[in-house]
Amino acid sequence: MEHDLTSRIISALLFGISVGYLGYHNHMTWSLRGKEAFLAHQSGRFEKYMSNPSLSMCAMFVIFTIGMIGLYELATLGVSRVLEAIDSGKQTN
Secondary structure (H helix, E strand, O other), rough: HEEEHHHHHHHHHHHHHHHHHOOOOOOOOHHHHHHHHHHHHHHHHHHHHOOOOHHHHHHHHHHHHHHHHHHHHHHHHHHHHHHHHHHHHHHOO
């Protein structure tokens, strides 16, 4: 039970760091490109996705969410296996 909680915390931290880095990278990219480029990009994005909402956007959101939960569970499983291997290595010594 202890490994399960520890691996979930480590996985959550890894995902948090990854998402934080992606947000930082996106912020730095657009700050270098400038305000006009950002506004032009957002205007095109609004016209493509927001002005004509469709069911496909909702479906993509659901698929993305399920995929991220799956990745989180796989990362948790991997971290749990690594912690178990480390723990069994300590017990044999």
